[in-house]
Amino acid sequence: xxxxxxxxxxxxxxxxxxxxxxxxxxxxxxxxxxxxxxxxxxxxxxxxxxxxxxxxxxxxxxxxxxxxxxxxxxxxxxxxxxxxxxxxxxxxxxxxxxxxxxxxxxxxxxxxxxxxxxxxxxxxxxxxxxx
Amino acid sequence: xxxxxxxxxxxxxxxxxxxxxxxxxxxxxxxxxxxxxxxxxxxxxxxxxxxxxxxxxxxxxxxxxxxxxxxxxxxxxxxxxxxxxxxxxxxxxxxxxxxxxxxxxxxxxxxxxxxxxxxxxxxxxxxxxxxxxxxxxxxxxxxxxxxxxxxxxxxxxxxxxxxxxxxxxxxxxxxxxxxxxxxxxxxxxxxxxxxxxxxxxxxxxxxxxxxxxxxxxxxxxxxxxxxxxxxxxxxxxxxxxxxxxxxxxxxxxxxxxxxxxxxxxxxxxxxxxxxxxxxxxxxxxxxxxxxxxxxxxxxxxxxxxxxxxxxxxxxxxxxxxxxxxxxxxxxxxxxxxx
Numbered sequence: 001x002x003x004x005x006x007x008x009x010x011x012x013x014x015x016x017x018x019x020x021x022x023x024x025x026x027x028x029x030x031x032x033x034x035x036x037x038x039x040x041x042x043x044x045x046x047x048x049x050x051x052x053x054x055x056x057x058x059x060x061x062x063x064x065x066x067x068x069x070x071x072x073x074x075x076x077x078x079x080x081x082x083x084x085x086x087x088x089x090x091x092x093x094x095x096x097x098x099x100x101x102x103x104x105x106x107x108x109x110x111x112x113x114x115x116x117x118x119x120x121x122x123x124x125x126x127x128x129x130x131x
Numbered sequence: 132x133x134x135x136x137x138x139x140x141x142x143x144x145x146x147x148x149x150x151x152x153x154x155x156x157x158x159x160x161x162x163x164x165x166x167x168x169x170x171x172x173x174x175x176x177x178x179x180x181x182x183x184x185x186x187x188x189x190x191x192x193x194x195x196x197x198x199x200x201x202x203x204x205x206x207x208x209x210x211x212x213x214x215x216x217x218x219x220x221x222x223x224x225x226x227x228x229x230x231x232x233x234x235x236x237x238x239x240x241x242x243x244x245x246x247x248x249x250x251x252x253x254x255x256x257x258x259x260x261x262x263x264x265x266x267x268x269x270x271x272x273x274x275x276x277x278x279x280x281x282x283x284x285x286x287x288x289x290x291x292x293x294x295x296x297x298x299x300x301x302x303x304x305x306x307x308x309x310x311x312x313x314x315x316x317x318x319x320x321x322x323x324x325x326x327x328x329x330x331x332x333x334x335x336x337x338x339x340x341x342x343x344x345x346x347x348x349x350x351x352x353x354x355x356x357x358x359x360x361x362x363x364x365x366x367x368x369x370x371x372x373x374x375x376x377x378x379x380x381x382x383x384x385x386x387x388x389x390x391x392x393x394x395x396x397x398x399x400x401x402x403x404x405x406x407x408x409x410x411x412x413x414x415x416x417x418x419x420x421x422x423x424x425x426x427x428x429x430x431x432x433x434x435x436x437x438x439x440x441x442x443x444x445x446x447x448x449x450x451x452x453x454x455x456x457x458x459x460x461x462x463x464x465x466x467x468x469x
Contacts, residue, residue, distance in 0.1 A: 040145075040146065041146070041147050043147075043395065043413040044393065044394070044395050044413070044420075046394075046444075062442070064395050064413075065146075066146040066147060066328065066332060066412055066413050066415070067146060067328050067331075067412070069395070069397070069442075
């Protein structure tokens with residue numbers, strides 16, 4: 001069952017439809033409801049390796065629906081601390097709960113200044129309204 | 132949809148539930164884009180026999196046949212279904228993309244006494260497929276590849292026991308003006324509307340080739356796994372080449388495979404050893420990546436290990452017997468994808 005549209009106020013967003021939850025010097029990353037809705041039900045999540053370095057705006061993995069594949073864009077630079085094994089095993093969990101059980105990776109933030117470059121919820125919603 | 136910069140098609144999210152509806156109950160597809168050609172006249176049967184790979188003389192009125200329009204090299208100009216409407220009148224339902232080319236090929240060589248007409252604008256076509264499709268439409272079971280005139284509510288339709296999903300089902304041809312009413316009448320009977328995305332995953336699970344992906348003019352019909360649609364004892368365009376290929380055995384084959392490692396094969400991906408994926412997707416019923424691909428004959432036996440280049444990652448797969456998923460045996464099997 002796909003979730004209904006939402007963009008929680010406690011998250012920050014990247015224009016490529018990724019979200020970040022900042023937790024001190026770590027961040028949890030995932031794909032927004034809008035991005036998941038466009039892709040359809042996820043059937044495969046190709047995760048990065050733990051320890052892999054992420055560059056802001058660069059690809060850190062892939063997600064696939066039945067008919068489409070999309071790169072995951074890192075909203076922040078950092079290194080991978082943990083991959084959500086449940087999302088690898090059952091990727092459609094992301095469609096059901098994009099901001100909860102459907103998180104993808106946890107990273108150590110490399111440059112805290114980059115957090116300020118992310119979109120606040122209102123700015124992300126405004127971006128969607130233009131599309 | 133500018134999602135993260137990839138150019139692959141983003142289709143709608145209903146593929147898996149639609150697919151499941153067809154495997155478990157009944158779904159309807161609007162396939163009105165398909166082309167219809169009619170051949171009529173005393174020379175029609177003989178001409179079709181000389182152009183189509185299967186034995187059209189085996190058809191009686193009300194019977195249909197899967198067949199191929201072949202070129203001189205035994206390559207596949209199109210795959211189609213031929214319907215015998217009468218002793219001297221045949222209907223061909225062809226792939227939309229090949230409609231113009233098929234018409235030209237057939238019309239240009241037609242002898243006196245065989246009129247070739249493109250009647251595509253005179254037909255709408257809805258496919259109702261799934262184990263409960265006949266029951267939901269109130270139709271009696273009939274042999275596969277038979278057809279007859281009938282009515283759904285008060286709408287006159289040509290009911291054909293054919294389809295592209297591997298399930299029991301019918302294809303309903305009607306006048307274009309009746310198409311909306313027919314669609315509504317079908318939905319009113321609890322049949323689930325389905326898109327062409329689900330049609331593609333359904334046909335792939337049962338290994339029906341898609342012209343333009345898996346088969347085409349550059350691949351002969353025997354190597355493409357369509358020996359069953361070639362009546363090699365009849366005389367038709369390209370038959371000599373096909374007899375030779377059948378006698379010496381093909382060098383390459385179109386095979387079905389499933390992934391052993393987690394990955395989804397896609398059209399155009401390389402298969403190590405000189406092969407290529409021609410169709411790929413996730414199997415909604417099996418929960419693994421599946422596909423069709425051309426491989427050298429040494430890699431073509433069921434059980435052969437394949438290595439597929441999934442955007443730079445080498446992932447293992449295995450050649451399987453066709454179909455990859457058998458609707459009759461698979462009924463009730465545990466689904467992996469919810």
